[in-house]
Amino acid sequence: MKYGYFDDKNREYVITNPKTPVKWINYAGTLAFGGIVDHTGGALICRGDPALNRITKYIPQIPSSEFKGETVYLRFKQGQGYRVFSPFFVPTLAPYDLYECHVGLGYTRIVSQFCGIRTEVTIFVPLGGSQEIRDIRITNVSDRSLEIDAIPLVEYTHPDALKQLTNADWVPQTMQGKVYRDQDGLAILTQYAFMNKDTQVNYFTSNQPVSSFESDRRQFLGDNEYGTWAHPLSLERDELSNYQALRGDNIGALLHRVGVIRPGETVRLITQLGQAESVAQAMPSIQGYRDPAEVGRALEELPAFWDRYLSVLQVETPDAAMNSLVNVHNPRQCYITPNWSRYLSLYQLGYGARGIGFRDSSQDVMGALAGAPQEAMTLLRKLLQVHKRNGCAMHQFNPLTMEANEGDSSEVEGAPKYYSDDHLWIALAVTAYLKETGDLVFLDEAIPHYEKDGGGRPLESGTVLDHLRRAIKFTWRDAGAHGLALLGFSDWNDTVNLGAGAESLFTANLFGKALLEMIELTQHLGDEESLARYTEYYETMKQRGNEHGWDSEWYVRYFDADGTPLGSSANTHGQIYANGQSWPVISGFAQPERATAALEAVRQRLNTCNGIKLSTPGYDGFDPIKGGITTYPPGAKENGGIFLHANPWVIIAETMLGNGDRAYEYYRQINPVAKNDRIDEYECEPYVFPQNILGDEHPQFGLARNSWLTGTASWAYQAATHFILGLRPMYEGLLIDPCIPSRWDGFKATRQFRGAVYQIEVVNPHHICKGVTSVKVDGQEIAGNKVPVFGDGKTHHVEITMGKMGL
Ligand code: GLC
Numbered sequence: 001m002k003y004g005y006f007d008d009k010n011r012e013y014v015i016t017n018p019k020t021p022v023k024w025i026n027y028a029g030t031l032a033f034g035g036i037v038d039h040t041g042g043a044l045i046c047r048g049d050p051a052l053n054r055i056t057k058y059i060p061q062i063p064s065s066e067f068k069g070e071t072v073y074l075r076f077k078q079g080q081g082y083r084v085f086s087p088f089f090v091p092t093l094a095p096y097d098l099y100e101c102h103v104g105l106g107y108t109r110i111v112s113q114f115c116g117i118r119t120e121v122t123i124f125v126p127l128g129g130s131q132e133i134r135d136i137r138i139t140n141v142s143d144r145s146l147e148i149d150a151i152p153l154v155e156y157t158h159p160d161a162l163k164q165l166t167n168a169d170w171v172p173q174t175m176q177g178k179v180y181r182d183q184d185g186l187a188i189l190t191q192y193a194f195m196n197k198d199t200q201v202n203y204f205t206s207n208q209p210v211s212s213f214e215s216d217r218r219q220f221l222g223d224n225e226y227g228t229w230a231h232p233l234s235l236e237r238d239e240l241s242n243y244q245a246l247r248g249d250n251i252g253a254l255l256h257r258v259g260v261i262r263p264g265e266t267v268r269l270i271t272q273l274g275q276a277e278s279v280a281q282a283m284p285s286i287q288g289y290r291d292p293a294e295v296g297r298a299l300e301e302l303p304a305f306w307d308r309y310l311s312v313l314q315v316e317t318p319d320a321a322m323n324s325l326v327n328v329h330n331p332r333q334c335y336i337t338p339n340w341s342r343y344l345s346l347y348q349l350g351y352g353a354r355g356i357g358f359r360d361s362s363q364d365v366m367g368a369l370a371g372a373p374q375e376a377m378t379l380l381r382k383l384l385q386v387h388k389r390n391g392c393a394m395h396q397f398n399p400l401t402m403e404a405n406e407g408d409s410s411e412v413e414g415a416p417k418y419y420s421d422d423h424l425w426i427a428l429a430v431t432a433y434l435k436e437t438g439d440l441v442f443l444d445e446a447i448p449h450y451e452k453d454g455g456g457r458p459l460e461s462g463t464v465l466d467h468l469r470r471a472i473k474f475t476w477r478d479a480g481a482h483g484l485a486l487l488g489f490s491d492w493n494d495t496v497n498l499g500a501g502a503e504s505l506f507t508a509n510l511f512g513k514a515l516l517e518m519i520e521l522t523q524h525l526g527d528e529e530s531l532a533r534y535t536e537y538y539e540t541m542k543q544r545g546n547e548h549g550w551d552s553e554w555y556v557r558y559f560d561a562d563g564t565p566l567g568s569s570a571n572t573h574g575q576i577y578a579n580g581q582s583w584p585v586i587s588g589f590a591q592p593e594r595a596t597a598a599l600e601a602v603r604q605r606l607n608t609c610n611g612i613k614l615s616t617p618g619y620d621g622f623d624p625i626k627g628g629i630t631t632y633p634p635g636a637k638e639n640g641g642i643f644l645h646a647n648p649w650v651i652i653a654e655t656m657l658g659n660g661d662r663a664y665e666y667y668r669q670i671n672p673v674a675k676n677d678r679i680d681e682y683e684c685e686p687y688v689f690p691q692n693i694l695g696d697e698h699p700q701f702g703l704a705r706n707s708w709l710t711g712t713a714s715w716a717y718q719a720a721t722h723f724i725l726g727l728r729p730m731y732e733g734l735l736i737d738p739c740i741p742s743r744w745d746g747f748k749a750t751r752q753f754r755g756a757v758y759q760i761e762v763v764n765p766h767h768i769c770k771g772v773t774s775v776k777v778d779g780q781e782i783a784g785n786k787v788p789v790f791g792d793g794k795t796h797h798v799e800i801t802m803g804k805m806g807l
Helices: 161-166 169-175 216-220 280-290 292-310 320-340 359-367 373-385 409-413 420-435 440-444 465-477 504-526 530-549 578-586 592-605 627-631 644-656 660-670 674-683 713-723
Strands: 002-005 010-016 025-030 033-038 043-046 070-078 079-085 098-103 107-114 117-124 130-140 145-155 176-180 187-193 200-204 214-217 248-261 265-276 313-316 447-449 461-463 689-692 704-707 727-729 733-736 746-753 754-761 772-777 780-782 784-788 795-802
Touching: 002 733, 002 746, 010 733, 025 043, 025 107, 025 320, 033 130, 043 461, 043 704, 070 098, 070 117, 070 130, 070 644, 079 200, 098 359, 117 187, 117 292, 130 145, 130 248, 130 292, 145 200, 161 169, 161 409, 161 465, 176 248, 187 214, 187 248, 200 248, 200 280, 214 216, 216 248, 248 265, 265 280, 265 292, 292 713, 313 320, 320 373, 320 660, 320 674, 320 713, 359 373, 359 420, 359 713, 373 420, 373 447, 420 440, 420 465, 420 504, 440 465, 465 504, 465 530, 504 578, 530 754, 530 780, 578 592, 592 644, 644 660, 644 689, 644 713, 660 713, 704 727, 713 727, 713 784, 727 746, 733 754, 772 784
Parallel strands: 754 795
Antiparallel strands: 002 010, 010 098, 025 033, 033 043, 070 079, 070 145, 098 107, 107 117, 117 130, 130 265, 145 248, 176 187, 187 200, 200 265, 214 248, 313 746, 447 461, 689 704, 727 733, 733 784, 746 754, 772 780, 772 795
């Protein structure tokens, strides 16, 4: 069954059946103000920290048919009573003649038709704004005049999101609603937690006269809440009660007598849900967005913003699904992930604890820095501020308070209190930023380390370059019995916690990749001494990895503290891990025959039609030594599931060996766009990558979960653009080194890079995967395949001919 289609022209996905297997969402606004909007009009909106300043009550675990956060009811007189429905389908579930949810860039537009009334609701947060706007257009498409009432409604939560769920006396005792009657019958409903009333007031208002309102859920539903969201009893009466709640479950409902709409006529109602210090303070912006022209302007700024962001790279390949993903959906997700980290989605519920993950954001930022370099740098600065003096990093932090913690490691007594990979990712992220922007000055910027004195002042600062050096030094020194990197609490795979003394081949390889970056950087800076040192570290770790890490057909993944390998043919479960194979190729540690064998083992043992499994066979039953991974049934999440984040690493590794056909096949099989026809099995949104898909050991093979906030976004984008299409920013220019399917005749790309536009055309006359024989820039042949930096604001034509020397 299909639930919708891609509208590439308008850069939207259009959902045409509201009964999707799980809610499908979009993001509105940013962490500063915004949240998620689901395809049935529900919204989880926060300002700043979703744990401490949440505005709407959105509980994903309650059934999809229920109302969550925000909705709108429409009604008209029928007989003695009213016919009531929601143009969002939920919560009234009335039969509809048309339902479309347009998932757009920064907005969601729900278009529906019920009982001769067509409604178009555009939901968005203006760029930089602190209000969610709903622009509601109601058109009478029947052949008779209809008298319509519109009742937009929001349900509030206590700002402390967890408190809302843990205390059912204190919370309602503190929650209050109040009305401000404005000129011309307009009204502003405010809502606040009593303790915050002088600092944070939520407001809900509209641009049409309000004939009555409700601020209490119990009154609205009626009959001691035996009335339901599907049939609120108060909507059977002509007016709402105008009750100002001094306690209770707060809502805001505004009844508008929109009046008689003649056939063909449209009326427009605009609501705003925002937060401010006071109504007085919010008044100018409230007045502003009551003006439909102003709302129109704010809405127009969204495509302008996304145009700028997306225009950094636009491609035209023979694969429409890849074009759609690379040009719109993947970069959009790449913008969302560094902003929201793992804070707030339908799956990551933002009740506290996690905040921004150091490793997560360091990787996320790499997917967004070409289009949003300024924001990327701001995030890099923050990350470096939680980098410790000894070179490892705090695992996660709250970006508003900059308080950091050691993640789950702090909860396990006796466990190492650092993650062996965290600090290495930042070396990859910073160098990626430098290669993209050429902004080498950033390296000299002083940024404090995390540790502070009693007065909260940082104990030490270092330049960005110094931070990177310390990160490298930490891992160099933190070696175990085989001389390989110690695992710490865990490496990238959170769920394998083997205790002190265990070693990680993954971290050893990530260290290798970070060293490659440092080698390139120090070479570029002409720092011979560092270059020699990093080269020595690199060669040493490479030698150790190959001496101890090779199993017989593939690389092992870990050594336990007592030297037992994991990810070895000697194990019954968890014999082979995907990251154990892709990373020795990415680091360049694997010699050619081993690289080929390791990736062949991935293909034979880990590949499925839905993606590559993280490991196999899955552990079957809890094992306290291995920890978290064994809490999942075989085939789920890290335990033999298709943990998607790791798939692009295999794709990248394949391109490094020149296997363009395989790289592309692996890319295609995880492209969510291509899942559109198999949604009943897959279930999640086909316009974003999910974190995980159940593997083939699980009866629900192919089922996706945890969409949106995943490192898959950044790495799939890098795999597609840097490695398959091969457009790789380097210090001295843009390297063009495609590794494409042999059947492709070529592709085109427009890439903005350091102040110039590169109009690239790649032709593949001999139908090979990799190899460039000729590069012409503006008609002139150049040596090599690195196109220089122009920075002249002009467009340059780059013609690439693929071929092997001698062909
Ligand atoms: C989750 C975590 C990430 C970790 C991954 C694999 O996605 O956010 O930090 O690397 O799981 O365990």
